[in-house]
Amino acid sequence: MLFNSLEYFLFLPLVFLLYYSLPGKYRWALLLACSYYFYMCWEVNYIFLIFTSTLIDYFSAIKIEQASSKSAKKTWMFLSIASNLGILFFFKYFNFFTDTIELSLGVFNIKTAFPDFDILLPVGISFYTFQSLSYTIDVYKGESKAERHFGYFALFVSYFPQLVAGPIEKASRLIPKLKEVNPFNYDLAVSGTKLIALGLFKKTVIADRLSPYVAMVLDHPNDYQGIPVIVASVFFAFQIYCDFSGYTDIAIGSSRLLGKNLIKNFNLPYLSASFTEFWKRWHISLSSWFRDYVYIPLGGNKVSSSRHYINLFITFLVSGLWHGANFTFIFWGAMHGALVATESLFSKFKIQINFSFLKPLKIVLVFAVVLIGWVFFRAASIDDALLILKQASHIEMQQIGIYMFDASICRVEELYLSIVFISLLMIFEIAQYRMQNIGKAISQIPFALRWGFYIAIVFTIMFVGIFEKDQFIYFQF
C-alpha cells in the first residue's frame, strides 16, 4: 500500500477515526494490527521476518538488562546485532558479497560458484532493522530501559507511518509517544494534514513527473549527450528529493494525525552552503543514526585529527553501503566522506571566507557537487556513471532550447510543467529558509486567500498529480 494510493487514503482516515473512538488502553493494539496489515499489503510472508526481528530484540534487551555481568550483557547484544545484521546481510548483500568474491578470485584465475539467491528485498528492511538495532544498543549502553510490554515494542518496530522508509526513530523517543493516551490535538492534526498535502504534491506532481525523463536519459547514457544529460541529472536531484522528502512529509503528517510527532528528516538540503551542512539537512534521522552508532563508537572527533578524518570517511562509506549492494553506493558514500573530511580539515585551519554575497555561490557549488554524487547513486554501475558524466560534458550551444526539450525524450508540456513546479517548490523553500516558520505566516493570510491556496494545492495534486505509477525510491533500501 503506497502512500500515494487510493487505498492509503481510505486506510488512513479509517485508522484515524477508529483510533480516537477507542479507549486509550486499546489504541496500541489497533495501531499494531493496522501496521502489520499495512506491511502485509506488500508481501504477506515478510511479516514473519519483522516479527522474528521483533522477538529477538525484545528478549535480547530484557536479557541485557537482567544480566549481572558485563560479558553476559555483551553476549546478548552481539546476539541481537548478529541476528539483525545477519537477516539484513542475507536479503540485501549476500549476492553482492558472493559476486564480489567470485570477481576478485577470478582475477587470480580461481573459479568459484556460490549459489545465487533470487530473493525479493523486503520493503523497509534497512529502516526497521536499524531502528530495532539502535534499541538494543541503547539498552546495552544504559541509555534506554528495556520495554517489557511486547505490544508496545512490536509497535515501535512496525509503526506504519515510518515503517518502510523512516524517519528512523530512537526507542527512548518513540515508545513513550506510542504509550501516550493523547486526546485529539487540533493544531497537530492540521499541521499533519498540511504536511500530507505537501508530501503528495512533491511526490505526485514533481517526482513522478520527472521520473520518465530521468529514466529515458540516464538509463541510456549512450543515446544522449550534453544538455539533455545535464537536465536529466538536475531533474534526478529534484526527483529523489521530492520522492523521499515527500514520503517523509506524508509519514510525519500521518503520525501527527494520530497525535504523535516524528522527528524531522529533511530541512531544505539544497540550500546548504557546505557538505557538512548538507548532511545536517538531508535524511537527518539516518545521519544521526550513523553519528550515534558508527561515528562516535569509532572515536568521533575525540581522537587525533587524522583518525577523526578517517572516522568521518568510514562513517560515510558505511552509509553508502547501507543504501544498497552496489559499488555505485559505496563510491557515493566515499565521495561524501572525502568531502566532509576535507571540509573538516579546512575548518581546522580557520580558512573561512564569510562574505554574505558568497553564500548563494557556495549553495550553487555544493548543489553541483551533490549532483555529481547523485549520478553515481542513480547509475547501474560505476562505468555507467562515468559515461553519464562524460556525455554531460559534450555540450553544444545549439542544443540549448532544442534538444533540451526534445519531444522524443518526454512531452514538452510535461517538461514545462516540471520546471514550473520545481520553481514553485524552490520559491516556497527559500521563503521557508528566510522566514523559518512559514506555517505561521500562511495562517496569518486572510481567510479567503488562505483557503484559495489550500484548494489550489489539493486541486493541483488531483488534476496534475500522477498516481500509482512509481514506488518511492527509498523503498528499495
Next chain:
Amino acid sequence: MRKFIIKISILLAICFSIIAFIIDAKINLLRDVNYSKYLSKHKSLIIGTSRSNFAIDPSSFSEKYDLFNFAFTAATSPFGKIYYEAIQDKITKEKGAIFLIGIDPYGLSLDKKEPIFTEEKNSLGRQFTINVNPNYEYIFKNNTPLYDRMFPAAKSNKIKHENGFTQLKDNLSEERKIEVRKIKILEYTGSSHNDTISAERLGYLEKTIEFLQQYGNVYLISVPVSPELFAIQEKYWPQRYQYIEGLKKKYKIQYINMQINFPNPKTIDYVHLELEQSKVVSDFLSRKIDSLEASFAHTHITSSPK
C-alpha cells in the same frame, strides 16, 4: 475533532466538486478506451482477450441481448480469479442472455518459470468498483495526470465505444505494418516458448462457463488470426480442439471456430482485425448466434411437455 473533520470535508468536497465538474464536462475526451467497461452491468457479455475486444462489435447483434464487449487483453483479462469475479459482478443475472467466450491460448497461459497471475497488478485486478458511472476510482487509478488524459495531444489509434468494443484505426503505413507484424511474430514465438497452458486458468474457464450457464447460452468462439500466427498457436497448443470438444460435450455448448470461415483475415498486426474485417466477422457471428438461438428456442418449444 469535529471542527477538524468538517474543515477537511469542506476542503475535499470543494476540490472533488471542481474535479467532478471537469470530468463530467469533458468525459467524452477521456482517452482511455477501457473506461466504458467499468460503468454498468449488462445482460450478455463478450469475454476474452484483445482479439475479441478489437474484433466483435456488439452493435452487430440484436438489441434484445444487451450484449457488451467485456474483453480486455491477455495481460488484463486472462481466465483466472480476477476475471471470473469481475464477470460475476458485471452481469445483470437476467435469464435469456448470451455469452461469447473467446478462446485464445495466450489467455489460458502462465509463464513456465514464474507462474504468477500478473493480472492482479493490472487495471481490472486493482479495481474495486466496475459498475459505477462516473467511475472516479477507475479514472484516478488509471488516468493520471487527469489534465493530460482529458485533453489528449497525441492521436490514439483506438476509438472507444459505449458498448465496450474497441475500434482499431488503420493508420499505419505499410512499412510500419511490416515492422509491427515482425514484432508480433517474435512476441508470440517468445510467449510460446516461455509459457504453458495453465491447469488453473483452464479451471477458471470451466468455472466461468458453469456460472454463466445459469443465465443463458454460452458460446465458445475463435476469433480468426493471420495464417502465420495461427501456425504458431497450433504448434503451441496442439490439444486445443480435443480440449474444446471435451468442453462442448461436458457443458453441451456450441463452438464457433471462425478461423474456418475466415482463414486469411485482414489484420493490422497478424492478431487484431482491421475495422472492415471486424465488421464482417461481427455480422457473421451475429447471424450464426441468431440461428443457433432460434434453433435452441425451437428445440425448447418442441421438447416442452404439452
